[in-house]
Amino acid sequence: MKTDELISMLASDTLPVGLRGWRRRFGWALAGGLGLALMLMVLLLGLRPDIAAAVTLPMFWVKLAFPAAFAAAALMMLLRLARPGLALGYTGFALAAPVLVIWLLAALSLQGTSAAERSMLVWGETWSACLISVPLLAVPAFVLLFGVLKTLAPVRPALAGAAAGALSGGISAAAYALHCPELAPVFIGLWYLLGMLVPAALGAAMGPRILRW
Numbered sequence: 001m002k003t004d005e006l007i008s009m010l011a012s013d014t015l016p017v018g019l020r021g022w023r024r025r026f027g028w029a030l031a032g033g034l035g036l037a038l039m040l041m042v043l044l045l046g047l048r049p050d051i052a053a054a055v056t057l058p059m060f061w062v063k064l065a066f067p068a069a070f071a072a073a074a075l076m077m078l079l080r081l082a083r084p085g086l087a088l089g090y091t092g093f094a095l096a097a098p099v100l101v102i103w104l105l106a107a108l109s110l111q112g113t114s115a116a117e118r119s120m121l122v123w124g125e126t127w128s129a130c131l132i133s134v135p136l137l138a139v140p141a142f143v144l145l146f147g148v149l150k151t152l153a154p155v156r157p158a159l160a161g162a163a164a165g166a167l168s169g170g171i172s173a174a175a176y177a178l179h180c181p182e183l184a185p186v187f188i189g190l191w192y193l194l195g196m197l198v199p200a201a202l203g204a205a206m207g208p209r210i211l212r213w
Contacts, residue, residue: 025148026079033141033168037175040137045179059183062105064174066188069098070196071170078145078163082152095166099193106186121184127191130180134195135202137172138165142199146210154211161207162200169196 041047054060073094080086110118124130145164154160173192182188 022082022148022152023079025151026075026082026145029141029144029148030075030167030171033138033144034171034175036140037137037172038178040140041133041175041179045133045176048179048181050181051178057183059185060177062102062185063177063180063183063188063192066098066102067170067173067177067192067196070095071167071174073098074163074167074170074200078149078160078167081154081156081160081163082149084153084155099189102185102189102193106184106189109185118186121186122190124182124184124187124191126180126182127187130176130182130187130191131195131198133179134169134173134176134192135198137175138168138196138199141168141171142203146203146206149211154207157207157211158204159207160211161203161205163203164207165199165201165203166196168203169199172196172199 048054073091076094077088077091080088080091109121113121142165145168146161149160149164173196176195177192182191
């Protein structure tokens with residue numbers, strides 16, 4: 001049998017993979033990652049005791065919106081990276097947009113403050129807990145998302161891994177926000193962002209090894 005005939009025979013037996021299947025798997029991974037992050041947050045850290053009063057504050061919702069928007073942009077990027085031949089388009093800008101917004105709020109909040117006040121706004125009282133907790137709460141989503149990516153064909157595994165890590169970091173930061181008492185924009189724009197970038201960096205490092213095909 002000639003090579004061309006063999007290729008034609010193999011191609012004729014293939015069936016197109018339904019888009020709903022892999023999108024559904026991503027949906028389950030997201031739901032599972034968020035659910036497990038919330039469960040771990042409640043069990044290990046607990047909801048902030050003044051949550052009923054906190055939800056009436058605008059900055060509480062800004063703190064939730066920042067990682068949620070970051071996660072949404074990372075998801076858009078990941079969905080494109082999961083399939084060969086799709087350009088990233090505006091997803092890079094979408095990922096940077098929430099960061100730029102929170103940094104703008106942080107800059108405005110620092111105007112007119114003293115050195116001591118700026119130090120308190122930057123460091124808060126829980127910076128180390130934030131930097132540790134956000135990556136840890138990201139582990140379930142990270143594992144589930146990499147499991148889905150393994151079944152697909154990302155041609156840029158390092159970037160796909162980084163997007164999966166950023167998405168898991170956004171999910172975990174949103175869950176952590178329900179525990180964290182900090183509300184200063186500069187704290188959120190620094191420590192929440194660093195916490196989300198840890199799984200993103202880990203994903204970029206692990207992607208070429210785990211997602212190669």
